[in-house]
Amino acid sequence: MSILKIKDLVHKYVTYGDTEEDKQEIAAIDHIDINVEKGEFVAILGKNGSGKSSLAKHINGLLMPTEGAVYIKGMDTKDESTLLNVRQSAGIVFQNPDNQIVGTTVEEDTAFGPENLGVEPKDIWTRITAALTGVGMMAYKEASPNHLSGGQKQRVAIAGIMAMEPECIVLDEPTAMLDPEGRRHVLSLVKALNKEKNITILMVTHHMEEVILADRIIVMDQGKIVMDGKPKEIFSRVDEMKALGLEVPYATELAWELKKEGVNLSDTITTKEELVEELCQFV
Amino acid sequence: MKENKVQFIAVTAMAVALTYVFTAFVNVRLPIAANGGLIHLGNVPLFIMAILFGKKTGAIAGGVGMGLFDLLSGWTAWAPFTFIIVGIMGYVVGAITEKHDQYGWKVAAIFAAFVIKIVGYYIAEIILYGNFVAPITSVPGNVVQIAVAAVIVLIVIEPIEIAVKKIGITQFA
Amino acid sequence: MSIRLEHVSYAYEDNSSKKNYALKDVNLEIKKEEFIAVIGHTGSGKSTLIQHLNGLIRPTSGKIYFDDEDIYADGYPLRELRGKVGICFQYPEHQLFETTILDDVCFGPMNFGKTKEEAKEIAIKCLKDVGLPEKLYEKSPFELSGGQKRRVAIAGILAMEPEYFILDEPTAGLDPVGKDQILNLLKKLHEEKKITIILVSHSMEDVADYAQRVIVMNHGQVMYEGDKKEVFSHKKELEAAGLAVPFYRQVCEELADRGFPIQRDLLTLEETKGAIIQGLKELRGK
């Protein structure tokens, strides 16, 4: 079943210079088509300014298409009457955990979404218990967010989305401001939500190691989709990735360098284990 | 527009927080007096946010921000007066600068706020202290406070306005 | 010529007035012209440590010497020290404030007594060093992209012409290209201008690529300190301290474990690549 359908989407920002006439239009998204099935884990890559965040905001109805349309479960994001439904079905998590936590305690923040949806107080409690248990932050439910580490705060932000019981979560560089440990925690949580709760995930990131396990990778450049496929397939196109100003996982890079020197390795190496395995066949 | 309402709430909330922070924690030590030379800068965010975002934000930033400080810090009895007086100050600064862009009007707006503060607190303290003379003691403090805030605001307002314009956040329609 | 810490401890004051040591008995010497990396788990005290190096925070106990002079002796010119030891904090672009990029970079040197003209000259030089296109100099710093802002902020510290340049996670939040540009800039500053670099980083691979010496912090104490090859040989201990060894070293270890003829202590892509090819030749020879 298709959960997200983007049809010929264009988004133009208007920017003003020092004078009113000095007006410029930037096409941040330039004729994009995407179809995402329920339960998929999609990673979105692309260098700075390629339009990833703009795309993410469209999925949540935070931006409105200049041209084309975005459908969540068949609902057009342009339709005012179903906008809350769209936002409930497709939650978004941003980069800076501090700027998306509204409540002064963890449980209050988790309750914010359900409160806005008009959920009865006793149902809110069951929802936040489920959400906080899900992200492993139940023990901190009465804590102030200011006393949490970055990774913990980001997990609270995810719990806030989970409490709205969405079917799809968009994460815009959720690990960019975290340290390695916080990053590991958030990533394993996102993977678990995808595998265990069958939540569709769209994750924007700059870290190639984080997306090896995605079902699918979409690469954006200058507002267009330039690659779309399985990680193994995308990462096998090392030259193209480099030309786009991106990297590939360490193992892929090493394998690629070795192949250039004439070592006979397969194209689809992405992890350390695969690399070691193949090299050891020569022993 | 609907979008703007949430943005208004967020920006104004941040203005309230800034006013609180500057009232509670940001002080300038005056080089003149050894003892009572410490003044808070709570008026700075109030003026800046009123100039940037208009009268409603100004009124709430001032009234709620400084009122909240009074309410929570043992000046509870002053809180309702602060809410009204500083609220009006923010409103007036915002209202004047919304209409007129020129620098001179900013000065005038802050001067108006200055008068409101002095007169307002004088009246409030007559009610609180029950006489006409004791409230005069707080006048010099208020004068210096606003004067210092005014100087700071008039220096920083231009770079902030430019920055805010460049990052693309402007007044709510 | 060095910065030396002797028995430095530091406790943040807590609401409960309980002493909370962020640094415990740290002894270190940072010599001129080194390229040092500081690594450690979150909250291990890295940021606290570097703020001691230019007198931004004063140790609860212990001494800090700059060129063998106690920086907390009476009359020591702390402000001058801050000109010699520049610190670039995390997300330095959040501190930009002037209306033009050039003015912002001039701010540091002018605080240290340079005239406007002198400051401008230095600023232009530094902006060139960080590779910012000249047509941007008169623009507002708020118009730039994240990576460009980061470079302006770095230029702002460089313009104080520091002898020691400390950077707290300078690549956080940048894309791969932006990250490489910043790290290569540091390398260039170190090699060409002989500036001592002290880099705080969470990326073991970057540390392995760029640094010479590594300081490992663990719960406020120096856990290891020395040549990077030596430090990264403590795989188990580092992992227990919430760190890791660089990817390439992991590959080498696993290959070696499985009988592939390769050294275990290689750290970078280049080294590893060469060694694997060498190893394959050996294997073919047999």
Place this chain on the structure above:
Amino acid sequence: MLKDITIGQYYKEDSLIHRLDPRVKLFAVLIYVITLFMHKSPATYVMSLLFLVLTIKISKVPVKYILRGLKAIAVILLFSVMINMLFIPGKPVIQFWIISISAEGIRTTIYLGSRLIMLVLGTSLLTFTTTPNELTDGLDKSLGFLNKIGVPVHEIAMMMSIALRFIPILTEELEKIMKAQTARGIDFESGGLLKRVKSMVPIIVPLFVAAIRRANDLAMAMESRCYHGGVGRTKLKPLKYEKRDKMAYIFLFVFLAVMIYLSFFSPWR
């Protein structure tokens, strides 16, 4: 650390007063202040004092904590006392040199002075026993009627609670910016007033720009979590009157009645 700053002066304790609904406490403060300003006779003072002592006792907040609040107004209190004593005309009781103090002067001084003291102590008890969040909730609910005259009460309450969340964050950010600019050689501590004021520029500009950026992010996060104003919104912990709250209301009305009687009708007025 700075992000640990306590906002306000809430004193954590488990007392009847702490557990009362914030609306009741706000109402109590209102009644208390009104009655303070009705004072005419010693009897009313004794009643107010009794009320104050009783609530302090029940609240379990240490008296020395509460008295600390007086320090702030000590100067003004002293000054006010002096002015009243010296300038209120009447039959002099004490007289030396050019100073004469009248009986009326002494009487008024005692009245006004004690009224100010009781005002400060009583109202600050509210913040000792109520967390900032409860206060926000209470104000939201009890000032709801202001909606009718166009005051956006719900929005203001939302802003207050967001502000409470961001005060520590902005404080920490302020500290960071100050450190970073210190590292670039700025000097806050010396020079004339203008120089000190100028040294605030590199602090204030980045702080405000950052705050406005945060506000933008926050607005987006709120919208994406379906925030659309107060209409149709439920609360995780809706304020609900308990039996103790009702008892407290009754008690307050009785107190008010007694005070009105003492002030206007009793033989000792």
